[in-house]
Amino acid sequence: MKKLSTFFALFLMTGLCYLSAQTVPNSGFESWTNVTTISSWKSNNNSVNYIRQSTDKRSGNYAAQIVSSAADMSGSAGNISGILTLGNVNLTTQSVSGGIPISSKPTEFHGYYKYTAGNGAERMTVTVTMTKWTGSIRLTLANQTFLSVAGQNVSTYTLFSIPLTYSPTTIIPDTFNITFRSSQATSAVLGTILLIDDLAFTTATEVAEDNTFMPSMWPNPANENVFINLDGEEYDITVINMIGQTVLSSKTNSAVTSIETNSLPIGIYYVNAENNSHKYSLKLLINR
Numbered sequence: 500m501k502k503l504s505t506f507f508a509l510f511l512m513t514g515l516c517y518l519s520a521q522t523v524p525n526s527g528f529e530s531w532t533n534v535t536t537i538s539s540w541k542s543n544n545n546s547v548n549y550i551r552q553s554t555d556k557r558s559g560n561y562a563a564q565i566v567s568s569a570a571d572m573s574g575s576a577g578n579i580s581g582i583l584t585l586g587n588v589n590l591t592t593q594s595v596s597g598g599i600p601i602s603s604k605p606t607e608f609h610g611y612y613k614y615t616a617g618n619g620a621e622r623m624t625v626t627v628t629m630t631k632w633t634g635s636i637r638l639t640l641a642n643q644t645f646l647s648v649a650g651q652n653v654s655t656y657t658l659f660s661i662p663l664t665y666s667p668t669t670i671i672p673d674t675f676n677i678t679f680r681s682s683q684a685t686s687a688v689l690g691t692i693l694l695i696d697d698l699a700f701t702t703a704t705e706v707a708e709d710n711t712f713m714p715s716m717w718p719n720p721a722n723e724n725v726f727i728n729l730d731g732e733e734y735d736i737t738v739i740n741m742i743g744q745t746v747l748s749s750k751t752n753s754a755v756t757s758i759e760t761n762s763l764p765i766g767i768y769y770v771n772a773e774n775n776s777h778k779y780s781l782k783l784l785i786n787r
Contacts, residue, residue, distance in 0.1 A: 523677065524585070524599070526698040526742070528556075528563045537563060542581070543588045546571060549581030549681070557611045557656040557696040565681040567617060567691035578689055580682035585675070598628065598676030605663055605700035608677070609741045609767060611656040612647075612695050617688025619650035624680045627661055629672035640665045640672050646683075656696065658766050699741045701769075714772060716781045725758045727772065727781070734772040738783070741767050 524539035531537055534552040535544055540563075542550040547568050556562035565581035582588050586597035608627045616622070629641040641663045647653065665672075681693040715728045727736070731754045738747035738758075746763060749756075758770070768783040 523698045523700060527559045528552075528561050528696060529559045531561065537583070540583055540585060541588055542583050543579070543590060543593060545590055549579075550583055553694055555613070555694055559696075562694050562696035563679075565623075565679055565693040565695070567621075567682040567687040567689065569689070578687040580680045580687045580691075581693070582678065582680055583695075584678040586678065595676065595678045598630065598674040601629070601672050601675040603702055604629075604665060604671055605675075605702045607663060607701045608643075608661045608698070609658065609701070610695055610698040611658055611766075612653060612693060613656055614647055614651070614653040614694070615690065615692040616647075616650045616652055617682070617691035620686060621688050621691050622649050622683050623647045623691075623693045624678075624683060625659060625661065626676075626678045626680075627663060628676045628678075629663065629665065630674045630676075631670050631672050632674070637674075638670070640667070640670055656694075660767065697742060699743065701741065714779045714781070716770065716783075725770075725783075727756045727758065727770065729754060729756060729772060732774055732776070734774050734777075737771045737773075738763075739769045739771060 525537060528537055530539070531552050535548040535550060537550065537552075544550050547570070549566055549568055551564045551566070553562045553564035554560065555564070563583060565583050567578055567580050570576035570579045579593055582593065582595065584595045585599050586595050588595055610625070612623065614623050623646075625645040627641070627643055628639065631638045631640055643661050643663055645659045645661045677698070679693065679695055681691050682688065714730075717726055729751065731752065733750065733752040736747075736749045736751055736756065736758070737745050740746050746768070747758070763785055765785050768785065770781040770783050772779045
């Protein structure tokens with residue numbers, strides 16, 4: 500079996516199974532109309548191109564580069580943040596609205612970024628918004644933001660994660676939007692550069708609960724091996740990365756199953772154990 504590795508943090512979602520969630524369009528930024536226009540995404544590009552194709556990527560051929568730059572060609576109007584969104588950008592106010600359809604409730608949004616801060620106050624932002632049209636108003640069900648550490652440069656592709664919390668919890672959104680900004684809305688400094696790649700949602704959905712058994716996984720953190728405590732039934736074991744790919748798989752009918760751990764990239768994974776009666780999912784973080 501391939502090795503899986505290093506530190507991990509886990510939580511057990513009893514009675515939950517991992518599913519491939521709502522697909523983020525062009526999530527790896529592989530499709531471009533030209534070097535400044537990304538398929539499925541919109542930007543605040545006008546006379547100045549804040550969004551550009553980059554070959555400094557985490558995977559595939561390209562990533563999206565978002566820069567903070569002058570507001571106009573002359574530079575007399577100050578600097579503004581680059582904006583990349585699935586919604587619409589008002590070029591006058593630099594505000595974002597709208598989004599694209601959704602029919603599920605993702606629990607988390609993830610991706611990878613690199614960042615060059617123009618000064619000690621600069622921070623990149625990622626905002627995920629879930630809304631529902633009720634017939635009279637558009638209700639915001641979730642609106643969460645990831646902020647990088649002020650002034651901190653991130654020189655290698657690093658995982659960010661945004662847990663999504665809904666209120667009220669009983670309503671399923673019909674529209675979602677994702678917005679990246681190279682700088683916070685209140686500031687923008689020349690030389691600030693954000694690179695993003697490999698975006699994904701995850702969703703958990705209920706299945707029949709098993710009230711008599713709860714699997715566990717140890718040690719925490721892991722080094723050379725992770726051990727999964729099961730009930731001795733036969734299970735298919737799969738390890739899924741955050742873009743829905745199966746990176747490891749095996750079968751077991753042992754009460755304790757070992758997975759060697761030392762060659763998967765940094766990131767969040769789900770270790771799933773499934774048979775005809777039960778589905779369990781353990782969340783795994785590899786963070787060297």
